[in-house]
Amino acid sequence: MFVKYSSKTFSKYFIKLMKNISRIIVTIALLFSVNGAICQSIANTDTGSCRENKIFIGVEAGAGIPLLNYGLPAYLPYNQDPAFQTGYAATGLHFNVNAGYYFNNDLGLMIKLAGNSNAFNANIFKARSSIANDTNVTASGSTHYIGSYLAGLVLRMPGGVASTDGKLSMNVYVLAGMMTLNASNITESHGSGSSITTLNATSTFGIDLGSTAIYSITKNMGICLNLDLMAGNFNFPSYTVKGTGDIPAFVNYTNKTSMSMALFNPSIGLVITL
Secondary structure, X not given: OOOEOOXXXXXXXXXXXXXXXXXXXXXXXHHHHHHHHHHHHHHHHOOOOOOOOOEEEEEEEEEEEEEHHHOOOOOOOOEOOOOEOOOOEOOEEEEEEXXXXXXXXXXXXXXXXXXXXXXXXXXXXXXXXXXXXXXXXXXXXXXXXXXXXXXXEEEEOOOOOOOOXXXXXXXXXXXXXXXXXXXXOEEEEEOOEEEEEEEEOOOEEEEEXXXXXXXXXXXXXXXXXXXXXXXXXXXXXXXXXXXXXXXXXXXXXXXXXXXXXXXXXXXXXXXXXX
């Protein structure tokens, strides 16, 4: 079963993360307020400098670095509080498809469909769990998968893709929506039996804050570098344990638990504008 942490420890780091996210949101709001004025000023002196294409479609892939209780929180002490779980997710693969439409020179609507695949680190799990010193027990797992279905606002800085005043441009975005988790099973085996633990996660609300730098290859195509931070909190209404040997064949536990999740996703890709 997953190792668990105290509510005080979780709250400390989750509140810290939320404060940092709040600062980012305030900064983005300020950028929204001044960007229109900048565009208008440039347009008055250099016609076409803010005449970017309205529609964009992007495909990106890169690393998915797990944070908070979803990842490998070495800074969190071992605790048997039954309210919180940790996923022991290793750095994995992030990919996404995104698209959007700009209403004017700077402000638009963006949607993103993303996936993160992170292997379960069984060695770290065993080292920090109650079976750490039991040489007769082995632990193994598979892969966590998080699906994200998001929409929100995107702000394009002056001089976007295919504009006439430069090839390099940048945007920032704030997205929100639904996230789902297909958690890795955990198998623990010993001489007289084995058990497979399955956590049953519900979908949750998530946010995504990010920025994309784009270098134009042609008027309608560019290479992009994206950095974004996703965050959410998954709830588990129950989990099941299937056993063999001297472990019960099937037990369904209905105690409710939760797991904080954040992912830092650096990625590269291709963007097409129309």
